[in-house]
Amino acid sequence: MEEKTFKIPNISCGHCTAAIRNELTELAGVVQVDGNPGEKTVTVQWEAPATEAGILARLKEINYPPAG
Structure with a gap:
């Protein structure tokens, strides 16, 4: 398993992180x-x-x- 922290300047609130989480968890293999x-x-x-x-x-x- 791999792990990485990405710095994302466009994040402004919890809704942004929720949108990112929803999108990335659709990718096969994202845990x-x-x-x-x-x-x-x-x-x-x-x-x-x-x-x-x-x-x-x-x-x-x-x-x-x-x-x-």
Whole structure:
């Protein structure tokens, strides 16, 4: 299992993190998504067939691209 925390500047509230969680958990292999609106971060845990590239692509697609 892999885990990474993404810094997402577009997060402004709990609704943003809920939207991200809903979208990412639709990806096969994504196990858990925890958002922190105060720090503007989302921590994602995943296993195959999910990939970091796939998660990044979905975040960009839903207008929550990670910083850096």
